[in-house]
Amino acid sequence: MASQQSTPLMRLMTGSARLAATTWPVAGRIFRERLEIDDNRSLWVSKTPGYRPRPALQGRITADLAIIGGGFTGTSTAYYVSQRFPNRRVVLLEAATLANGASGRNGGMMLNWVNGCDNVTPSMTARIYQMTRNGIANLCALIERHALPVDYRRDGTVTLYTDPARAEAAHAEVELHNTLGIPTRFFDGAELRQHLAVEHGCGAVFDPDTGQINGAQLVRSLAPVLEAQGVQIYEGTPVLRVQEGTRIRLTTAQGEVDAGAIVLATNGYTGALGYFRDALFPLHSHVFATAALSPEEQHTLGWRGLAGFADDFDRISYASMTRDGHLIFGGGSNRAYSYCFNNRTTYPGGAMSASRHQRAMEATLRRYFPQSHMLPIAHRWVGTLGITFDRRPLIGVRGEQRNVYYAVGYCGHGVTLANLAGEILCDLYAGDDSRWRDLPFIQSGYHRIPPEPFRWIGYQMFTRLTGRSPRV
Numbered sequence: 446m447a448s449q450q451s452t453p454l455m456r457l458m459t460g461s462a463r464l465a466a467t468t469w470p471v472a473g474r475i476f477r478e479r480l481e482i483d484d485n486r487s488l489w490v491s492k493t494p495g496y497r498p499r500p501a502l503q504g505r506i507t508a509d510l511a512i513i514g515g516g517f518t519g520t521s522t523a524y525y526v527s528q529r530f531p532n533r534r535v536v537l538l539e540a541a542t543l544a545n546g547a548s549g550r551n552g553g554m555m556l557n558w559v560n561g562c563d564n565v566t567p568s569m570t571a572r573i574y575q576m577t578r579n580g581i582a583n584l585c586a587l588i589e590r591h592a593l594p595v596d597y598r599r600d601g602t603v604t605l606y607t608d609p610a611r612a613e614a615a616h617a618e619v620e621l622h623n624t625l626g627i628p629t630r631f632f633d634g635a636e637l638r639q640h641l642a643v644e645h646g647c648g649a650v651f652d653p654d655t656g657q658i659n660g661a662q663l664v665r666s667l668a669p670v671l672e673a674q675g676v677q678i679y680e681g682t683p684v685l686r687v688q689e690g691t692r693i694r695l696t697t698a699q700g701e702v703d704a705g706a707i708v709l710a711t712n713g714y715t716g717a718l719g720y721f722r723d724a725l726f727p728l729h730s731h732v733f734a735t736a737a738l739s740p741e742e743q744h745t746l747g748w749r750g751l752a753g754f755a756d757d758f759d760r761i762s763y764a765s766m767t768r769d770g771h772l773i774f775g776g777g778s779n780r781a782y783s784y785c786f787n788n789r790t791t792y793p794g795g796a797m798s799a800s801r802h803q804r805a806m807e808a809t810l811r812r813y814f815p816q817s818h819m820l821p822i823a824h825r826w827v828g829t830l831g832i833t834f835d836r837r838p839l840i841g842v843r844g845e846q847r848n849v850y851y852a853v854g855y856c857g858h859g860v861t862l863a864n865l866a867g868e869i870l871c872d873l874y875a876g877d878d879s880r881w882r883d884l885p886f887i888q889s890g891y892h893r894i895p896p897e898p899f900r901w902i903g904y905q906m907f908t909r910l911t912g913r914s915p916r917v
């Protein structure tokens with residue numbers, strides 16, 4: 446995506462008259478801030494300065510387990526497998542740089558629950574909540590154990606209800622969940638405003654242990670830990686071909702891996718390897734982040750201490766706040782997503798189309814925070830999601846030799862789950878699925894998505910006729 450310098454600068458120029466007439470505290474700083482709008486680089490990645498990618502694979506190597514993809518799924522799997530099997534040779538192959546995919550480009554919300562698992566029994570509801578809650582706890586414990594330089598916060602997020610009837614239904618659900626030991630709380634409108642003074646908030650469900658995390662810092666700072674555990678990491682190493690057998694041969698741009706088993710940790714990119722093309726389609730998702738706001742500026746805006754929120758629309762909006770005051774915002778309109786024809790994963794639009802997407806999102810943010818038009822936007826980026834038809838992820842093992850492991854299709858909810866996937870895949874690789882086999886997304890079937898061009902036509906009809914986006 447080309448540079449978008451002109452948009453915020455123009456906005457600053459036209460906004461300067463308005464700024465003079467307001468007491469909005471960020472105004473005085475706007476002219477001092479360098480607005481860092483560069484080529485599709487996320488705020489998260491910008492907080493890993495000086496990161497030096499490892500060299501690409503050259504030549505032929507062998508491995509017990511070759512992991513394809515250097516995001517949350519790939520690094521968490523490498524972590525758990527290399528810890529449990531210190532004598533096995535684990536190799537991680539990343540096409541670009543670690544955290545190049547969604548793991549370094551997301552909205553940062555570290556959430557409970559698993560998408561697509563709404564209609565399950567009460568005991569499974571409790572089980573899924575506890576599983577993701579433990580996943581968040583384990584992830585934070587891992588960061589502390591290895592003293593990783595990762596910014597994260599865990600002071601809770603809310604799901605916002607914009608309609609009184611939906612808020613009441615959510616209230617009743619919280620009461621039911623509390624009987625299952627799920628510690629969510631319902632905020633009525635007045636209580637919500639003490640935490641988040643947004644327009645249109647009739648009520649909210651507060652989930653206390655959830656939070657926000659810098660995924661790029663996590664993935665990149667975990668790499669030396671993996672290497673200390675014996676994992677070989679190659680960046681700039683796209684896997685071009687997979688040939689299955691009792692030994693699997695991976696062809697890369699400049700080399701080859703002969704592996705006993707592989708892990709597809711490629712989420713939205715998986716179709717390009719020839720897997721799950723009828724299960725998973727990639728969708729580009731746009732996000733932006735403001736310059737850092739002081740605590741007073743956050744308070745003036747209406748943000749009073751939560752890690753983030755998402756709303757109750759199909760065209761879901763989500764926002765989170767870093768500890769150092771960057772507001773991140775995504776979703777909220779069909780324009781926030783771009784469909785990739787035929788599993789394309791390079792962003793199809795140019796700078797102009799991206800700025801149209803961003804303008805639509807900024808308008809949505811203003812619906813919640815009317816003063817947000819004053820905020821200096823510091824980063825804009827696009828990331829690739831992997832979407833399944835029913836939004837349910839797919840985790841398991843496949844192939845004639847049962848040596849192709851996969852965890853894909855988190856549908857915009859993968860910050861917690863893709864990190865948990867490492868634990869799950871490690872158990873499956875060890876031949877023991879007893880902790881996970883009852884879960885509805887382990888070794889499950891899936892709804893098939895029609896091939897192109899029907900898929901494209903269906904997506905366009907659905908989004909244009911209904912005005913809805915997939916709730917990811």
Ligand SMILES: Cc1cc2nc3c(=O)[nH]c(=O)nc-3n(C[C@H](O)[C@H](O)[C@H](O)COP(=O)(O)OP(=O)(O)OC[C@H]3O[C@@H](n4cnc5c(N)ncnc54)[C@H](O)[C@@H]3O)c2cc1C
Nearest residue numbers: 514516517518540546547548551552554684828858859860
């Ligand atoms: C804009 C956006 C906002 C999001 N916001 C949230 C959020 O707030 N909360 C939440 O829970 N989830 C969110 N998500 C989803 C979440 O980030 C993902 O589910 C999660 O990061 C997936 O991790 P992963 O490791 O499976 O995939 P990825 O992070 O996409 O990693 C896949 C990696 O595989 C590499 N790769 C691809 N093909 C090959 C190949 N052939 N050879 C070698 N390497 C290859 C890619 O370069 C990439 O680095 C968001 C996603 C996006 C895009």
